[in-house]
Amino acid sequence: MADDPSTPLPDIHDVPDIHDVPGIHDAPGIRDATGATGATGAIDAPPHDRLRARLLEGLPAEVLLTDPQVTAAYATDMAGFCAAGTPAAVVLPRTVEQVQHVLRTATALRVPVVPQGARTGLSGAANASDGCIVLSLVKMDRILEINGIDRIAVVEPGVVNAVLSRAVAEQSLYYPPDPSSWEQCTIGGNIGTASGGLCCVKYGVTAEYVLGLDVVLADGRLLRTGRRTAKGVAGYDLTRLFVGSEGSLGVVVRAVLALRPAPPRQLALAAEFPSTAAACEAVCAVMEAGYTPSLLELMDRTTVRAVNALGKMGLPETTEALLLAAFDTPDAPARLAAVGELCTAAGATAVVPADDEAESELLLQARRMSLTALEDLRPATMIDDVCVPRSRLAEMLDGTAAIARTHDLLIGVCAHAGDGNTHPVVCFDPADADEARRARESFDEIMALGLALGGTITGEHGVGVLKKEWLARELGPVGMEMQRAVKHAFDPLGLLNPGKLF
Numbered sequence: 403m404a405d406d407p408s409t410p411l412p413d414i415h416d417v418p419d420i421h422d423v424p425g426i427h428d429a430p431g432i433r434d435a436t437g438a439t440g441a442t443g444a445i446d447a448p449p450h451d452r453l454r455a456r457l458l459e460g461l462p463a464e465v466l467l468t469d470p471q472v473t474a475a476y477a478t479d480m481a482g483f484c485a486a487g488t489p490a491a492v493v494l495p496r497t498v499e500q501v502q503h504v505l506r507t508a509t510a511l512r513v514p515v516v517p518q519g520a521r522t523g524l525s526g527a528a529n530a531s532d533g534c535i536v537l538s539l540v541k542m543d544r545i546l547e548i549n550g551i552d553r554i555a556v557v558e559p560g561v562v563n564a565v566l567s568r569a570v571a572e573q574s575l576y577y578p579p580d581p582s583s584w585e586q587c588t589i590g591g592n593i594g595t596a597s598g599g600l601c602c603v604k605y606g607v608t609a610e611y612v613l614g615l616d617v618v619l620a621d622g623r624l625l626r627t628g629r630r631t632a633k634g635v636a637g638y639d640l641t642r643l644f645v646g647s648e649g650s651l652g653v654v655v656r657a658v659l660a661l662r663p664a665p666p667r668q669l670a671l672a673a674e675f676p677s678t679a680a681a682c683e684a685v686c687a688v689m690e691a692g693y694t695p696s697l698l699e700l701m702d703r704t705t706v707r708a709v710n711a712l713g714k715m716g717l718p719e720t721t722e723a724l725l726l727a728a729f730d731t732p733d734a735p736a737r738l739a740a741v742g743e744l745c746t747a748a749g750a751t752a753v754v755p756a757d758d759e760a761e762s763e764l765l766l767q768a769r770r771m772s773l774t775a776l777e778d779l780r781p782a783t784m785i786d787d788v789c790v791p792r793s794r795l796a797e798m799l800d801g802t803a804a805i806a807r808t809h810d811l812l813i814g815v816c817a818h819a820g821d822g823n824t825h826p827v828v829c830f831d832p833a834d835a836d837e838a839r840r841a842r843e844s845f846d847e848i849m850a851l852g853l854a855l856g857g858t859i860t861g862e863h864g865v866g867v868l869k870k871e872w873l874a875r876e877l878g879p880v881g882m883e884m885q886r887a888v889k890h891a892f893d894p895l896g897l898l899n900p901g902k903l904f
Contacts, residue, residue: 450468450490453507453511454468457493457504461500466491466493468491468492470488472492473536479866480523481526481529482783483832484525484529485529485867486526486529487533488530491535493535497542501542502618505621508620508897509621509897513534513535514531514534514535514898515899516535517537519538519540519560519588520583522581523591523595523864525787525863527864527867543560543562545558545565548570552631553661557656557659558655559593559655559657560588560590562587563584563592574664575661575664576663577611578605579608579611581597582600589657590657596608596645598818600699603698603820605696609642612641613660614629614658615656617653620892628641648899648903650889651889651893667730668696668697668734669755670765670766671756672756673725673726673727673750674724674751675721675722675724675745675748676722681748683749684725684745684750685700685725685792686793698727698728699819701726701768702816704812709771709775713771713775715764715768721752725750725819742755772825782830782841783830786828786845787823787861787862787863788848788859789861790824792819795817795819799815801855802826802848810840811844818861828845849872866902867901873904889903
């Protein structure tokens with residue numbers, strides 16, 4: 403049971419300590435080559451007027467911002483408690499050639515470059531470095547092609563996820579990746595962090611839909627990877643290498659994305675459970691029975707109450723866990739009925755199918771506002787992103803509840819339960835030094851728990867600044883050595899998004 407303090411936890415101390423991993427704090431040929439220092443990867447920059455003059459040699463004045471009061475707004479993404487520096491300039495290019503000029507200038511002057519999208523990320527991956535050029539791609543927002551025969555879309559990086567989704571839907575096509583911030587986040591940002599979403603249990607994550615990329619490398623050269631074809635295995639898969647690289651290997655300026663035929667509108671149900679463990683048992687039963695729902699999401703009691711307070715959604719506040727399941731198949735009602743029976747067998751106290759598509763959409767909206775609702779509970783939050791095997795999901799949630807009790811903290815959990823991706827949200831007051839300390843400790847213990855259960859420190863938010871020390875614990879010394887070797891091959895001067903990942 404989620405509220406049983408005697409629930410045994412895996413030995414999180416089996417996870418190697420960060421200081422036991424050789425080489426974690428040195429990256430020969432990468433940070434040392436540029437003189438990068440500190441958490442923000444600061445690099446000694448040339449005088450700002452010199453940098454501005456060089457940038458203006460190939461840029462129209464309106465795309466270059468240097469007023470400190472303006473550039474400060476581009477210093478961070480949405481992650482809290484992540485170090486950030488002060489940018490020397492912000493560039494909002496509109497063409498590939500302008501991006502190339504920025505990278506050539508940065509290389510010539512040895513200035514770091516931090517690529518950005520809409521800055522909706524939750525790991526600090528888009529945070530500025532001291533003296534850097536922030537390269538914001540939001541103005542490169544054209545949908546260049548939608549091809550129903552080849553089932554592809556060709557887009558610039560600043561296209562907003564929801565805009566693309568609606569555009570392809572008009573041609574009876576479907577772009578599945580749908581992060582909760584889909585109304586704001588950009589395709590370039592989704593690619594940079596390998597974003598997921600509510601539909602991952604059936605359709606997978608962003609990486610599975612990126613067929614090809616145009617990437618401007620650190621020295622300004624343009625690299626084209628991948629293909630437009632349905633199949634292709636020529637050479638190393640460089641396309642997948644850039645997906646999830648958080649702007650540390652190159653700047654994506656164009657993407658070829660796979661599309662699917664539009665499915666029927668999905669129908670959903672909500673099931674109430676007396677414990678998160680019972681809800682997780684239902685998740686395992688659904689997957690073991692061979693069903694592939696288009697959505698299988700979980701909200702614990704704290705999250706349900708927060709959503710009700712924010713959106714007046716009318717969700718049942720007496721439940722300990724609310725499980726949402728949906729199907730987008732012609733036989734959705736029959737499949738929902740079968741899943742409802744499995745939920746009842748696992749201990750659900752109520753199973754309520756939505757009456758129609760509109761009611762189903764309301765349930766999805768409730769889930770989408772979970773993180774925002776939890777942020778309203780306390781002055782600050784730390785959002786974890788631990789993914790574990792589905793078979794260990796109950797242990798993850800029970801362990802998180804035990805950590806909350808130990809540290810006397812409010813921690814709400816929402817989860818993409820169908821793929822084991824949990825989002826424990828630690829809610830606290832940063833003005834209370836002791837509570838802030840306990841929040842940080844609980845955040846780290848949750849990540850350690852995930853690793854001990856055979857999981858990963860991030861299922862979709864990325865590493866950025868927030869989790870870079872934990873990356874070494876997950877990958878180990880050999881893995882880190884290979885990661886750094888790849889970084890050095892693409893960015894030998896270490897100018898692209900320094901201070902992130904490792």
